[in-house]
Amino acid sequence: MRSGRMRLDRAVMQGFYDRMRLVAPAAYGAIERDRADDPGRAFAETACGRLAGSLDAAGLRALGMWAHHWCMRFYDDDTRVGVRLVREIAGRRGLGWTVDEVRWLLDQSYAAGPAAPHRFTLPLAAEAELPTGAECGRAAGRPADGAG
Template identity: 90%
Template sequence: MRSERARLDRAVVQGFYDRMRVVAPAAYGAIERDRANDPGRPFPETACGRLAGSLDAAGLRALGMWAHHWCMRFYDDDTRVGLRLVREIAGRPGLGWTFDEVRWLLGESYAAGPAAAQRFTLPRAAAAELPPADLPELAADLPPGALPELAAGETDWRLAG
C-alpha cells in the first residue's frame, strides 16, 4: 500500500487471518486428499468441493482467501488443486466480498509477483462485487503497476487477463 491512510487496520488483517485459520486445517486436508486422488473429477465430488459446499458465504470467503494466500505463497509447488478451488470460489457470485478483503487479496497478488500466473483470479472476481464508486479508491490504494494491464478493448481491470 502506498500510504498510511491506505493501510489495512491491523485488527482487520488479524481478523482475516483468524477467519482463515478456522478453515485452514479442513482446506489443507481437502487439497491433499484431492491431490492424492483423481483431481479431474467433477468439483462437487472432490474433497474441496464437499468442503466448499458445506460453507456459508462468509466461510467461502475465508476459504477463498486462505486458498488464494496458500497458492500465492507456494505457486512453484503443485497447486493445481488449490488453483481449481480458487477458480471455483471466484466463479460464485454474491459472496459479499468487502472492500478490505478485495484490497488484501490484491495486495497479496501484487506481492506474489508475475511468477504466480493466476494471482488475480480471485481478486478480480471479488472486486466485481464492489460498487463501481469503490474502484478508484481501490486502485489508488495499490502500488503503481499493481493492477494488471488491460487487454485491448477492455475497460475494466476486474476483467483483464
C-alpha cells in the same frame, strides 16, 4: 502493505487471519486428498468441492482468502488443486466481498509477483462484486486481463 496502497487496520487484518485459521485445517486436508485423487473428477465430488459446499458465504470467502494466500505463498508446480479451488470460488457470485477483503487480496497478488500467474483470479472476481464506486485502492499498472 505496499507503498502507495491503502493500509488496512491491524485489527481488520488480524480478523482475516483469524477467519482463515478456522478453515485452514479442513482446507489443507481437502487439498491434500484431492492431490491424490482423480484430477478429472467434477469439482462438487472432490474434497475441496464438498468443503466449499458446506460453508456459508462468510466461510467461503475465508476459504477463498486462505486458498489464495496459500497459492501465492507456496506457488509451485503442484498447486493445481489450490488453483482449481480459487477458480471455483472466484466463479461464485453474491459472496458479499468487502472492500477490505478485496484490498487484502490485491495486495497479496501484487506482492506475489509474476511467478504466480493466477494471482489475480480471485481478487478481480471479488472486486467485480463490489458496488460501483467502492474504493479498494486499485493500483495503476494492474494487468488488463488480470493474468499477471
